[in-house]
Amino acid sequence: xxxxxxxxxxxxxxxxxxxxxxxxxxxxxxxxxxxxxxxxxxxxxxxxxxxxxxxxxxxxxxxxxxxxxxxxxxxxxxxxxxxxxxxxxxxxxxxxxxxxxxxxxxxxxxxxxxxxxxxxxxxxxxxxxxxxxxxxxxxxxxxxxxxxxxxxxxxxxxxxxxxxxxxxxxxxxxxxxxxxxxxxxxxxxxxxxxxxxxxxxxxxxxxxxxxxxxxxxxxxxxxxxxxxxxxxxxxxxxxxxxxx
Numbered sequence: 001x002x003x004x005x006x007x008x009x010x011x012x013x014x015x016x017x018x019x020x021x022x023x024x025x026x027x028x029x030x031x032x033x034x035x036x037x038x039x040x041x042x043x044x045x046x047x048x049x050x051x052x053x054x055x056x057x058x059x060x061x062x063x064x065x066x067x068x069x070x071x072x073x074x075x076x077x078x079x080x081x082x083x084x085x086x087x088x089x090x091x092x093x094x095x096x097x098x099x100x101x102x103x104x105x106x107x108x109x110x111x112x113x114x115x116x117x118x119x120x121x122x123x124x125x126x127x128x129x130x131x132x133x134x135x136x137x138x139x140x141x142x143x144x145x146x147x148x149x150x151x152x153x154x155x156x157x158x159x160x161x162x163x164x165x166x167x168x169x170x171x172x173x174x175x176x177x178x179x180x181x182x183x184x185x186x187x188x189x190x191x192x193x194x195x196x197x198x199x200x201x202x203x204x205x206x207x208x209x210x211x212x213x214x215x216x217x218x219x220x221x222x223x224x225x226x227x228x229x230x231x232x233x234x235x236x237x238x239x240x241x242x243x244x
Contacts, residue, residue: 007185008104011087015103017224018067019117022087024105025225032233039067042150044179045218046240049075056114059133059169061162066092069127070119076146079127082134082197094131095119097212100114106227111240135161143171150179151222151236155188160207167211167243176212176241178204179220181234201237212241 016025056076060069063081072079075174083089094101099119104112132138134149134150135158147169152161170176182200184191196203205214218238225231 009045009059011091012103012105013224014065016105016115017207018065020115024115026223027228032221033222035233038222040071041220042179042238043068043071043102046216046238048175053145058146058148059144064088066095066129068148068150073126082132084133086131089131096127127197144169145171145174148177153180154183157189158193159219163207170243172243174243179238181236208241211244213244214239215242216240219233
């Protein structure tokens with residue numbers, strides 16, 4: 001499958017989405033400010049921090065440029081971020097190594113504004129970033145106290161392949177955190193592989209319930225800026241599941 005995320009414009013949009021300031025992501029005071037900082041909010045609003053063990057590990061599937069992965073290092077001893085886009089993983093590894101990464105995001109037409117992604121420099125030995133396919137994960141990738149996958153399921157060729165693998169990735173008693181707007185598009189997922197038709201949340205639960213208990217549901221708005229007058233506003237269905 002051709003990867004639509006392998007270009008500089010999309011890279012800039014996602015660095016802004018993950019690391020931008022609120023006034024950069026949504027410069028209009030009448031706009032949906034509650035859609036900012038989505039990668040961080042998927043962690044803060046869904047993870048049960050009280051049940052994280054002393055020595056803990058997390059896997060962030062579809063990590064993009066690493067915003068949620070870096071945030072997870074504040075709570076887990078070891079974090080692995082994985083994404084299909086080499087552009088995204090190269091950017092995340094640059095941030096891991098250097099702490100900052102300059103980028104550009106579109107104003108209008110050929111005009112761009114400069115931004116800088118920045119993280120705290122305490123991640124070098126805690127986090128690893130890998131390029132990979134969430135539908136075909138290595139058999140030896142490991143077992144984790146937390147698996148996090150935000151806005152990933154409806155971007156996979158075969159989401160059911162991943163749903164059926166989750167119980168092998170999460171330790172008993174561990175957490176599975178998912179967020180998805182269920183935006184089914186045939187350019188990513190053939191129609192026969194969509195989860196249901198208007199009832200995706202029910203189908204998701206059907207596939208997970210043999211091995212997981214649903215603990216929490218949250219509606220998570222998010223904004224992706226394309227340029228200063230065009231934005232994608234979506235609402236992701238956030239859930240936390242406990243591995244039986």
